[in-house]
Amino acid sequence: MHSAAREALAGRPGPSLAAYLVALAVQLALVNALGVLGVLRVQPPPLSVTAALLGGLVFGVGMILGKG
Amino acid sequence: MWSRLGTGNAGAGVAALGFALGGVVVDRGALAPLTAALDEVGAAGGRASALPSLLGLPAWAVVGLGLAGIGLALSRLPAIGPARGHWRWPVTGLALGLVGVLAWVGGSLSGWRWGLSITGPSRSLAEGLLLAGADLGGWGPAMLLGIPLGSWLSARLRGPVGWRAPAASELPRRFLGGLLMGAGGTIAAGCNIGNALTGLSVLSTQSLVAVVGMVAGTAAAIRALDGEDRRAA
Numbered sequence: 001m002h003s004a005a006r007e008a009l010a011g012r013p014g015p016s017l018a019a020y021l022v023a024l025a026v027q028l029a030l031v032n033a034l035g036v037l038g039v040l041r042v043q044p045p046p047l048s049v050t051a052a053l054l055g056g057l058v059f060g061v062g063m064i065l066g067k068g
Numbered sequence: 069m070w071s072r073l074g075t076g077n078a079g080a081g082v083a084a085l086g087f088a089l090g091g092v093v094v095d096r097g098a099l100a101p102l103t104a105a106l107d108e109v110g111a112a113g114g115r116a117s118a119l120p121s122l123l124g125l126p127a128w129a130v131v132g133l134g135l136a137g138i139g140l141a142l143s144r145l146p147a148i149g150p151a152r153g154h155w156r157w158p159v160t161g162l163a164l165g166l167v168g169v170l171a172w173v174g175g176s177l178s179g180w181r182w183g184l185s186i187t188g189p190s191r192s193l194a195e196g197l198l199l200a201g202a203d204l205g206g207w208g209p210a211m212l213l214g215i216p217l218g219s220w221l222s223a224r225l226r227g228p229v230g231w232r233a234p235a236a237s238e239l240p241r242r243f244l245g246g247l248l249m250g251a252g253g254t255i256a257a258g259c260n261i262g263n264a265l266t267g268l269s270v271l272s273t274q275s276l277v278a279v280v281g282m283v284a285g286t287a288a289a290i291r292a293l294d295g296e297d298r299r300a301a
Contacts, residue, residue: 001260005286013145015157020264022161025138027168027269031183032131034169035270040176044272045257047117049110051103052274055256056263056281059249062090063260063282064289066083066245068069 002063069246070186074216075223079234079242084190086246091191091254093247096199103255112273119271130271168265171211180207183266187253256281 003016035042062068069087072080094103120127148157155163171184182188189208196204223229234242253259256278258267264282267275 001264002286005260005283006290009283009287009290013148015148015154015160018142018145018148019157019161019164021138021142022158023164023168024265024268025135026162026165027172027183027265028131028134028138030165030169031172031269032127032271034173036128040172041181042270043181044118044270045267045274046114047112047272047274047277048107048257049112049277051106051110052256052263052277053281054106055252055254056278056283057285057288058252059256059259059278060252060282060285060287061289062245062248062250062252062285064245064286064293066069066086066242066249067079068083068087068245068249 002068005060005063069249070190070212070215071219074219074221076220076229076231078231079238082239083242083246083249086243087187087250087253088190088194090247090250090252091187092194092198092250094251094254095191096195096202099251106255117273119273119276122273127271134268134271164265168269171266175207175211178207182262183269184211185258185262185266186212187250187259187262190250191254252285 001016001020003014004020007014007017031040031042034040069080069084073084093099115121118127120130123130125133154160168184172182174180175182185208189206189212192202192206193204193209193212195202196209220229249259253262256263257274258278260282263272263275263278268279
């Protein structure tokens with residue numbers, strides 16, 4: 001994910017970004033299909049815009065520092 | 069991070085330790101009131117938390133839009149050769165996506181009710197080990213411990229695995245980065261896996277906002293650090 005973000009931000013999309021997009025597409029399609037079929041109970045978590053944005057920012061900085 | 073720990077990357081281990089502890093600090097430690105306060109600011113009702121109801125579209129339409137967007141993005145990518153010594157990206161992506169789906173199904177069977185996730189389980193593991201009365205068990209931490217085991221196994225099949233340590237001067241930076249990831253991931257209720265993969269797949273608004281924040285934070289840090297690295301060189 002770290003590599004994917006670096007690829008995207010550098011304007012040089014590469015294998016990590018492409019693999020992430022494929023993985024997201026697979027999950028998006030299958031998890032929601034299983035939800036419709038009633039196999040899974042799919043429920044988005046509660047929303048807190050400030051926490052999500054700030055937490056995301058701090059996480060992004062940490063990811064680059066920690067090479068996570 | 070957890071996966072590279074399994075291949076003997078000691079720097080990743082230091083970051084993973086920071087990651088787990090950073091989560092504890094903002095969940096149960098000194099910064100817990102801050103996390104609670106941030107959760108209150110900008111908290112929105114049930115309708116806004118799911119992208120379909122926020123946009124006023126049926127879920128299948130949002131899934132379709134997402135898939136179309138991903139397809140368009142992939143079709144516009146320049147040709148990408150195989151990465152050094154790794155699987156080709158469609159294989160990697162398919163495998164990761166299927167693991168994510170399996171995590172949903174497996175987790176659901178044991179009452180986990182969420183898919184693949186790293187931040188929560190890392191924090192739970194640290195809390196379970198450090199704090200009295202905290203629950204250690206559960207599907208998440210067990211899954212988490214499987215990650216370095218699996219990557220070790222995979223690396224071992226290719227040859228001997230030994231510890232590799234970064235320069236000692238790197239370690240504080242790795243640990244600090246891990247702390248920030250754990251704290252940020254806990255405040256945002258998910259990291260790059262829990263939000264950018266699992267949360268987005270269930271059309272969570274929270275996850276979309278968190279991903280925007282992560283990309284912004286990543287961009288800012290790359291800019292600041294790359295400038296610093298150039299000056300140091």
